[in-house]
Amino acid sequence: MLLIHCPYCDETLPEAEFTYAGEAHVIRPPDPSALSDDDWQGFLFIRSNTRGPHYERWRHFHGCGRFFNAVRDTVSDRFLTTYPAGQPRPALETLTAASEDRK
């Protein structure tokens, strides 16, 4: 079972408290009706399916209830970091170093 750090509770807790919520930084356009069919389809269905560090959303469902973002390596299944929703993507170079430190 994964251990996940909730950036709001500032606690590292078992995966069973959390639910996965798909890829992160997929922003709903402010005026969807202005989008072409292709662009709307891109927003709605197209995801990166990353091999390696993946920006994704989790919800601390059985805790504070907040949605937050995480970078998880889909090969190693290790979390590189978690951060509050709304913050920009952290740069990957800084994360790889940080995850090495955890070893």
Place this chain on the structure above:
Amino acid sequence: MSQYRVPGRGRVDLSRPVDFTFDGRSYRGAQGDSVASALLANGVHLMGRSFKYHRPRGAIAAGSEEPNALIGTSRGAGRFEPNTRATMQEIWQGLETTSQNKFPSLKWDVGAVNDAAYMLFSAGFYYKTFMWPKSFWNKVYEPFIRAAAGLGTAPTEADPDQYASRYLHCDLLIVGAGPAGLAAARAAMAEGLRIVIVDENAEPGGSLLSEPQARIDGLPAWDWLDDELAALKAAGVRIMTRTTAIGYYHYNMLALCERVTDHLPSLPADTPRERMWRVRARQVVLAQGALEKPLVFHGNDRPGVMLAGAAQTYLNRYGVKVGNAPVVVTSHDSAWYAGFDLQEAGARVQAIVDTRPHVRDDLMDQARALGIPVRLSHTVTATSGRLRVSGVRVNPVSGAAVGAGQQITCDALLMSGGWTPSLHLFSHTQGKLAWDDDLTTFLPHETREACVIAGAGRGLWGIEAALTDGAARGREVAAALGHPGNPAAVSVENDRPGSGVSQKELPTDRNPGRAKAFVDYQNDVTAKDLRLAVREGMRSIEHVKRYTTNGMATDQGKMSNINGLNIAADALGRPAPQVGLTTFRPPYTPTTFGAFAGYQRGAHFEVTRKTPIDPWAEAHGAVFEPVGQWRRARYFPQPGEDMDTAVRRECRQTRESVGIFDASTLGKIEVVGPDAVTFMERMYTNPWAKLGVGRCRYGLLLGDDGYIRDDGVIGRMAEGRFHVTTTTGGAARVMNMMEDYLQTEWPDLDVWLTSTTEQWSTIALNGPNAAKLLAPLVEGVELTEDAFPHMACIECTVAGMPARLFRVSFTGEIGFEVNVPAPLGRKLWEILWDAGQQYGIVAYGTEAMHVLRAEKGYIIVGQDTDGTVTPYDAGMGWAVGKKKPDFVGKRGLARPDLAAKGRKQLVGLLTEDRSKLEEGAQIVFDPNQPIPMKMVGHVTSSYHSDAAGRPIALALVEGGHDRMGEVVHIPMPDRTIAAKITGTVFVDPENTRLKI
């Protein structure tokens, strides 16, 4: 005493005899015996039949890796356990065991005809044999496969035992209580450090239990072991025996299965049979040792042929000679010691046969001193004997030439093909392996987990090496935990270090294509099968594995994987590391479903949610049905009524007078805040800005893809406060979706969401007398058409209770939903029930509710919709706020596919012969078209309707809205039913009955 028991050897207690049965016959063993050791003490080697060829088989190992000796154990009703390893099951007075895969008896088995016909069953036979003709599949192949498949027999009764689940947190978990594991604990232990050692065996000690000859720090091994265990326990180290580490999961979480009662003659009260531990350890030491490999030669599966290390364990740990005249055949030094020990215990070892041309001088000297004949540079080409080995054929080998065979008479054949580190748990961590050319095996290399490997698990051999390495690894993990660790210097006398060479199948002077040289005993895979797989084009070891089933049995190839790899690599002409190893997966050994289920069984399998009114329904004879996690009253049968009769009565009385219904399971969400109306505008399709306080509206929730997700009546209780209801099953999903949009898309909105599902009891009253019944109890509003019209809502008091009152209808009759604080629900229900007696009130359940709503064409999300239905498909375009700039799903609805013609649309169906359709039945336009017919929709709801005077149905049909009056066809197994497409409202289309 049997002639195979050796007094003075072993750790079993001969003063405490234990009687048990095997296949109905009684045997006597001693306290401390396993079933296998006790049977061997009685001269019984034949313990089972193999899975595919039904060949006679005996125990080949002494531990959990045993592939052959699988037995059923039982201790009374419901307590039958198949596929138990006879090598792991401890005997107790009265234990009943049975062999498997035999008919009618173990000694004479008709399935053994498979063995004679085994050319039919070679590699890939599943894929080749059962391909054609197609018509054979149902009548011939499938029954055959079903009869042949499966190990043992599944129990037929419910398991009466309890199983426990526990969590454990520790600083250091050590898997394996052999010399390496114990030394690691000793080196790491420190004040305040929580250390746990687990071992799957009945007692700790590991290989020390089989090597009493060693002296450690001047003490006999077993005395040293006693002292060491006492010291560890005194230091607070926890030692758990009969506990198997079955899996290694993320972030140092390991699952341990502890067998609590299977070894006890009587079951203690209030004790689980097994306990599943979920351990989170800061550091892990894997000290699981190594597994001995069989040699691969013709007849290497005959009962009496076993691993040399196992024979040594049976002798030294259990005091059992596995034979009086054994032969040893080996490519590793370790087996020589098994021969020496047996000779010293009184057996006459007929020969030690080694495939190697040169062997250490001290081994040669000792063999000579003990009078054991030695044959170097020899191979084994056959064994003889039917139910027990009686001879072995050995041949000299010179270069590639195999000389003439010579027969040696024997009653046991002890083999060793060297040792493989036990890599399973390490492999669970996705750890990388590295090939070691000298040892011709994979060794653990790198893992992301905080985990180190000690001792034989990383290819080290001998007690001193294990102790030294264990101590070093112990200090290493202590340092990682911030402790200095403890120094350790050990001296070991009479150690048995050794080395060997790895073999593929042994060379033979006979046709190797006819050899039954087994690699995987449990799945009956031979060396020939592996070579055939390569000849037939399998290149990857993963393909070879699946084609031959090598390593796919319940032992997961503990013995067969490296032999299989060596042979496949040889056949492919590529080095083994390039061919690679298949992946081991949890659990390490077969684990009961009970241990995994733990407490989550029976009534505890899932939460059962009950409303405050549920006890009333139960007392009034309700028949319940599960809806999500809720149990809801389905109908209230009166004496002699079946469901149909009861439902018709409930519907009729509701439409004629008044019905009462427990709607408390409806999801409820309180949406509050200055921006609540903006939020509602964006979430739901409907317009909310102009909905006045005290009014409610049917709301439709879509996903951004445009499909219906949920629905429910929503009341505006105040300017910034909405009482949202959802479907019973959708409450949590809707709440999650709302939170998602609120938190991540519109964090600027000032809105709070609170789940209030369980805060309110909701009672629905429907029928022409509903207002008359309710009005005298309501304070704060008059229940007239003017003061409280349809789709009004208000906070008031009902029977003196604070209430939220809604005038809504899910039946087409005058309807109210009264929400009171949940604890008051039962009281209000009873007040209404009593007051309703004068009107002949009826309590109705979900079944009548379904009929009543279907008669009005009200949809049930998830029944009449399936996640691909838009509001327009469902005929509810009226609920879409077309003038709103945006809402969730608006852009989705404009997608070309969703706006296209010919989509499946919700319509009514009336059968021409007035029969009731089956929900889920498929619909076609032309019943005479050839099969397979083009299906154009399906029936979503179907009921008998007294109000409509005939059965009614709802259905999704392609282009249905433009096909009113057309006839479609519903092919059923016995006939095809014609039905006319109609609107979805079957009763009171003008809604005249809603008026007070």
